[in-house]
Amino acid sequence: MSLLKFASMACIALTLGACQSVFQPKPMAFTQDASEQVKTGCEGQDCPLVNIDTLHFADAPQLDALIEKRLLQMTVNSPDEKLAPSLDAYREQFLRTAQPRNSTYLQAKVREQHDDLVVIELSSYLDTGGAHGMPGRGFINYSRTAQKEVTLQDMLLPGQEQAFWGAAKVAHNNWLIKTHYGSDPEYVKNWPFQKTPHVALLKDNVVLKYDVYSIAPYSEGHVELSIPYSRLRGILKPEWVPAEG
Template sequence: MGAASLSANAGSLISSTEYLDYQLPEKIQKICTERDNCPDIEVKYLKSNHSWIDNTVNARIDNLVVNSKPTESEHIKTKSSRADVTAAIDDFAASQLQDTPEEVSWAYNLMVTPEYLGHVNDFELFEIHSYVFTGGAHGMPYSEYLIFDQQTKKPIQLADMLQPNKKSRFNALAYSAYKEWVKTVDEDVASYEKSWPFTLSDNVTLTDQGIDIRYQHYSIGPYAYGMPVLSIPYSQLQGVIKPQFLPARLSNK
């Protein structure tokens, strides 16, 4: 992602994080300490000077912790309480002791943390990263973007950004970006697409160059290809996204 551009009226956000105050249950702590193999738990929350942003970001973090199996573009349906979060982590930690033999050296890992990406125009940009490891060849990273409108004080989805009746055009631009990305990992685009067909993700963010679309592992490629990002430059998005999402140099044209 290109560095987000700065603007005077959106530059007042001050962002930091704080750790969830969590202790392993005494029984689990005793057993895993004896084994010298305790689960690694790291949950961080956003702490900024914009409480309305914190509330949405941190509710999403709670939701990811409670579910531990995030689904791309799955929005918050219910708000998880702190008791729900603690219970979910307790269960996660306990499952390591139930699932793994004493002689196993690896530990379960659960991480969820927010990152402030900056801002474009009046839009504040965040990304939530999570990682869950419960054994096997590898853990499962996950990442999602969040966009907030400083003017309306509401989260922004891809649908909010598009001009009327322009989703098919945006889909076509994303598909072109997908084919360009495929060329970086495979010589035969047509053959690759049969195994890993294009789908449109609404996990998007703004950058100083355009719109980035983030995909999770296995969405459009095997695990080894990571979490691909498709980029669509603003020069292709005129008439496709609403003017307020374009840089001033283009929105005035």
Template structure:
């Protein structure tokens, strides 16, 4: 089975989304709906987020085995957020399909290389191989001065199954940086958080009949805290990727620690549920899209 590795090299920003077929040149306004519980009101300007949807310059293709590419981006009223998310999207689209690590250049170059790999694979197999690439960013809402984002990605390049990613990004709107898990913690409280999440991990192992012996299972799939986290209405959510703490069959598990259990462990400003936690209310598509927004490496 061919494994897909994602190169985490970051490149400069702004994506150009053009298509050989007529693109859907609509933008969708994204607003967050109020959550049931409240958090401190943000002192910064509220985030204004649009989803820009389009496909890319793909060669003409019909019948079986055509490469499918669907990549979106977000346009906000914060240029530094646009650049940050565009870099993440560009890196995710830079799929490694061979031993040689690809150079991070432009989104179009990444797509072209993906299409070429599919063509070569189909020739080698003597049958069409329907490669697919999908990268979908989402605005999840705001929590005080934190913007909550998620980028999901899915790839297939032959083999028994594809690969998928759910990456969360919590952006401090005042300090203009991504929050890490350590930024949330009170001094010397990491062991207590570890204990809370590890207990959920142990329960998850048991509930999924992964092993009757937790210590033996953990030798193969060791548990660790992760910087891939977000905030929900119920608590702090830690998300794990495929093959990170279990085999492919278990998917991408997430563990939620209720805010009540986090008192005295994380800083008070992070204890309340997000004021605006959206379920992606898409409103009033606009007719124009940004032009010439292709990310290139410096």
């Protein structure tokens, strides 16, 4: 039997997700674009600065545009604040109005590439001179074939959102036990489980990342919960479950 015929028969026997994992596509090429700029004419350690570390995908201009848009959305800190039209415009605007000890940091990095997905992790940090700055996080699950972001609603089978967050709550309980916070009734009362918009379809598990102050104090940073794919059978659409999961 030829290798091609054998592979075709294997794909018929396997689910779509398994076929995607058997035939791994070549990772998408990208370049890193990192820069740091201080306020013109300023000297010393307290000079305002902007650090931007982003990515460019030559074969996916839609992903480039999405990354820039999402990074810019992370710079908005009040309802009346307008979104800058570009990262360059944001840099100029921030440095023009920034006070000493003000700084901002934006980053996009590839967390994983597997099957049809490129998973981008986004980070931000704004320091306005207080005791500590305010960090932010986010994910983009980008489908190479559909050339668009895969949202949580895209991932789930119809009517399974409640079941998904039920599995997330189990992961949260496991985190409480692991960190020993679960034995502190006051902690459990003050920091209850919440939903998060930051969901990533990684190769080995589904990851949920939380903003600071959402389910834990600032000192805990961005809490990350993991849900095994085995717990999401009948909840996630099969095409988003890697064979190894």
